[in-house]
Amino acid sequence: MAVGRIPAGKHLNRNRLALGPDAQEIAKTTHWSLLRDADAIAWLVLDRAGESTNTLSEPVMTELETLLGQVEALQPKGLVLRSGKPGGFIAGADIRDFAGVSQTDVVEGRMTQAHALIDRLAALPMPSVAVVHGHCLGGGLELALACRNRIAVEGAVFGFPEVLLGLHPGLGGTFRLPALIEPLEAMKMMLTGKSVHTAKARRLGLVDAVVEERHVVNAVKAAISGELKPTKRGAGLSRFSFYRGLAARKMRSMAAKRAPEEHYPAPHRLIDLWEHHGAGKKEVMQKEEIHSFARLLTGETAQNLIHVFFLRESLKAGGKGASGIAHVHVIGAGTMGGDIAAWCAARDLRVTLSDLDEQALAAAIGRAGKLFDKRLHSGVARRDASDRLTPDFAGDGVKQADLVIEAVAEKAEVKRKVFGMIAPLMKKDAILATNTSSIPLKELRTAVPFPERLLGLHFFNPVARMELVEVVSHDRVSDAALARLAAFCGSIDRLPALVKSSPGFLINRVLTPYLTEAFVMLDEGVQKETIDQAAVSFGMPMGPIELADRVGLDICLEVARTMQSGLDIALPDVPGWLESMVAEGRTGRKAGRGLYTYDRNGEPRKSTKYPEPHSAITDRLILPMLNTCVTCLREGVVGDEKTLEGAMIFATGFAPFRGGPLRYARTRGVEEIVGALERLQAQHGDRFKPDPHWRKLPAN
Structure with a gap:
C-alpha cells in the first residue's frame, strides 16, 4: 500500500512516532492530515505523497492554507505540526520548483503569497507547537519558527542550507531566527549553512525542550497549557545600528574569504539585510527579504548551484x-x-x-x-x-x-x-x-x-x-x-x-594536464603564487601548485608517468626537478616541504608579493581540463555528462558557482572555447588541440 493511502495516524504509529491519544482524522488532503485528539488538540501531519522526504512544494503550501482555515474554524486548544516521515520533519523547499526560474516579479509574487501563509500560522489564536524529529531544514525550519513552541526529539538536526544554493532564507528566516536566538549565532547559522544538532539547538534557544519520542505527547500538553515557556533570547546589542555596522563589517570580511561576492552574492545580501533592516519593523524586513531572495534565485549563481544540487542527487541515486x-x-x-x-x-x-x-x-x-x-x-x-x-x-x-x-x-x-x-x-x-x-x-x-x-x-x-x-x-x-x-x-x-578503467581514470586524467601546465609555467618563470591565484580567481578551491603539494608530489609523479606511458596524448615531459624533489623527500604538505614550505598547521607559506594573473594564464590552466573532460566523454571513460560534471565538482572543487565544466563551456560558448584552444595550440603545441567531440556536444 502506498504511503499516501495510509491514514496519518496509522503511519505515525507504524514508525513509532508519537501522536495524541485516540487521535481522529477529521480532514485529509493529498499531502496533509488533520487530526484531533481526546484533549481537543489538533495535529497537522505532513506526509508528502510519493516522496521519501517532506519538502514544501506549491501544492503542499496550498493544501496547508486550506487546512489552516479548518483549524481556525475548529478552534482546538492548540495545534501541533508534525511529520509523518520517519526520516525527519521537513527538508526545506522543493528545489525542483526553483530550477529555470528567470522572472523576478513572478518569484516575488509567489514568495509574498507564501509569507502570508506563514504569517497566518504565526497569528493563530491558539498555541502552536512544532514537534521535530530528524532533519528540519530551510523552509521546514521557517515553518517551525512560526510556531509558538518547538519541541525536538533527541537527535534532531536544524539548519538553513540555502546559502549552499546561492540563496538566503526566504520564508521569514532572516528576521524570525535573529528575533528568537542571539542574532550573531543566527547569522552564523544562515551564513555558513551548517546544521546544529539537538543539544546545541537547546542551548541556543532554538528549541524549548528536547525529549525522547515516548515523551512527545506529554511535552505537547505542557506546551499547549503554557507550562513550557517559549525561549527568546532577545536582540541585545543588535538593536543598535552602530553595533550592527561593526558586526556586519567583520562578517563581510570573513564571508569574502570563503565566498567572494562576485561569485557568491548570497552571504553578502544577507548581511546587508541584517545590517540595514535587522532592528526595524518586521514588515520592512519581510519585504526586503522577498525582494533580495527573488533577485538571487533568478541570478546565474543560484541557478548554477541548483544545477549542482541535482548533479549531487543524480550521483547519490547511484548509491542506493x-x-x-x-x-x-x-x-x-x-x-x-x-x-x-x-x-x-x-x-x-x-x-x-x-x-x-x-x-x-x-x-x-x-x-x-x-x-x-x-x-x-x-x-x-x-x-x-x-x-x-x-x-x-x-x-x-x-x-x-x-x-x-x-x-x-x-x-x-x-x-x-x-x-x-x-x-x-x-x-x-x-x-x-x-x-x-x-x-x-x-x-x-x-x-x-x-x-x-x-x-x-x-x-x-x-x-x-x-x-x-x-x-x-x-x-x-x-x-x-x-x-x-x-x-x-x-x-x-x-x-x-x-x-x-583507463590511465588516471576520470579525475586524475582531467587534473593531469591542469597540473602539468602549471609545472610548464613554473619552468617559464611564472611565479607559483601567480599561477595559484589565477585558478583561485576562476573559482577553484586552491591553485594547481598547492594542489600538487596536497596530493603529494610523489603521487603526481607516478600519475604523470602512468599517463604518459598508457595514453597516446600530448603531455609535457615530466620535469627533472620534480623527480629530484621526490628523490629528496620533498613530497609536499605531508613532508612539510614541496613546491611550498609548510608551517606546523600544514598551511603553505606563500609570498604576498606576486604579479597579478592575466586571462591567458587562466585559460592555459582551465581549458585543458575542459578539453580532457570532452575526451573522456568521447572515449567512454565516463558514461554521461551528469556523472562527469558531478565528479569534477565533488572531487576537484571545480568552481561550483559555474555549474560544472561543460555548463561553463556552454555559457562561455563552445565555439569560443574551441577557438581559444586552437590559439593556444598554435602558440604552445598540440597538447591544446581541441578534441573533435566538442563539435558533437548537444546544445544543452
Whole structure:
C-alpha cells in the first residue's frame, strides 16, 4: 500500500512516532492530515505523497492554507505540526520548483503569497507547537519558527542550507531566527549553512525542550497549557545600528574569504539585510527579504548551484540499494588507508585495519579518534565507532571481510604482490577493491583468480571531506559486484561515480594536464603564487601548485608517468626537478616541504608579493581540463555528462558557482572555447588541440 493511502495516524504509529491519544482524522488532503485528539488538540501531519522526504512544494503550501482555515474554524486548544516521515520533519523547499526560474516579479509574487501563509500560522489564536524529529531544514525550519513552541526529539538536526544554493532564507528566516536566538549565532547559522544538532539547538534557544519520542505527547500538553515557556533570547546589542555596522563589517570580511561576492552574492545580501533592516519593523524586513531572495534565485549563481544540487542527487541515486557489506578490511594504514578505515567505522561498519608497520597502525588509530571527536555528536557514538575499528597487525580480518580495500603504495608490482597474498584467504563472495589513483585494472587483475570481483575504489584526500569516490570497472567485472560497491559508497554517505578503467581514470586524467601546465609555467618563470591565484580567481578551491603539494608530489609523479606511458596524448615531459624533489623527500604538505614550505598547521607559506594573473594564464590552466573532460566523454571513460560534471565538482572543487565544466563551456560558448584552444595550440603545441567531440556536444 502506498504511503499516501495510509491514514496519518496509522503511519505515525507504524514508525513509532508519537501522536495524541485516540487521535481522529477529521480532514485529509493529498499531502496533509488533520487530526484531533481526546484533549481537543489538533495535529497537522505532513506526509508528502510519493516522496521519501517532506519538502514544501506549491501544492503542499496550498493544501496547508486550506487546512489552516479548518483549524481556525475548529478552534482546538492548540495545534501541533508534525511529520509523518520517519526520516525527519521537513527538508526545506522543493528545489525542483526553483530550477529555470528567470522572472523576478513572478518569484516575488509567489514568495509574498507564501509569507502570508506563514504569517497566518504565526497569528493563530491558539498555541502552536512544532514537534521535530530528524532533519528540519530551510523552509521546514521557517515553518517551525512560526510556531509558538518547538519541541525536538533527541537527535534532531536544524539548519538553513540555502546559502549552499546561492540563496538566503526566504520564508521569514532572516528576521524570525535573529528575533528568537542571539542574532550573531543566527547569522552564523544562515551564513555558513551548517546544521546544529539537538543539544546545541537547546542551548541556543532554538528549541524549548528536547525529549525522547515516548515523551512527545506529554511535552505537547505542557506546551499547549503554557507550562513550557517559549525561549527568546532577545536582540541585545543588535538593536543598535552602530553595533550592527561593526558586526556586519567583520562578517563581510570573513564571508569574502570563503565566498567572494562576485561569485557568491548570497552571504553578502544577507548581511546587508541584517545590517540595514535587522532592528526595524518586521514588515520592512519581510519585504526586503522577498525582494533580495527573488533577485538571487533568478541570478546565474543560484541557478548554477541548483544545477549542482541535482548533479549531487543524480550521483547519490547511484548509491542506493543494499550492498551486503558489514565488515571492511583495509590494507595499508597510511593517510588514505587509515582515513578510509576510520570513515567506514564512523558510518556503522565493522572495520579491521592492517599494516606491517605497527607505528603506522597506531598513528591511524590516533587520527581516527580525532575524526570521531569532530564528526560524531555523542560520547556513545564516539565509543561505538572506536569499538568498531580494530587494528589488525596479523591481517586476520581479511578472512571475514565482505570488502577488502587495498591502500598500499601506488606501484603496480607492490599491489599485485599484496593481491597474490590475500586472494586465497578471502571469502568466495567478498569484493577486492584497490584505492589506486591511476593504474589501469588490467595491469592488476592478473594477480587474482576472480577478476570479476576486483574493482577500483578511488577515494580522494582528505577522505572525511571529499564526498566523491570513483568506482572503477573493467571489461571482466561482474555487474553484481559493481552494484554492490556503488551501494557501499551510498551506505557510507559517499557519492559513487562509475568510471571505466583507463590511465588516471576520470579525475586524475582531467587534473593531469591542469597540473602539468602549471609545472610548464613554473619552468617559464611564472611565479607559483601567480599561477595559484589565477585558478583561485576562476573559482577553484586552491591553485594547481598547492594542489600538487596536497596530493603529494610523489603521487603526481607516478600519475604523470602512468599517463604518459598508457595514453597516446600530448603531455609535457615530466620535469627533472620534480623527480629530484621526490628523490629528496620533498613530497609536499605531508613532508612539510614541496613546491611550498609548510608551517606546523600544514598551511603553505606563500609570498604576498606576486604579479597579478592575466586571462591567458587562466585559460592555459582551465581549458585543458575542459578539453580532457570532452575526451573522456568521447572515449567512454565516463558514461554521461551528469556523472562527469558531478565528479569534477565533488572531487576537484571545480568552481561550483559555474555549474560544472561543460555548463561553463556552454555559457562561455563552445565555439569560443574551441577557438581559444586552437590559439593556444598554435602558440604552445598540440597538447591544446581541441578534441573533435566538442563539435558533437548537444546544445544543452
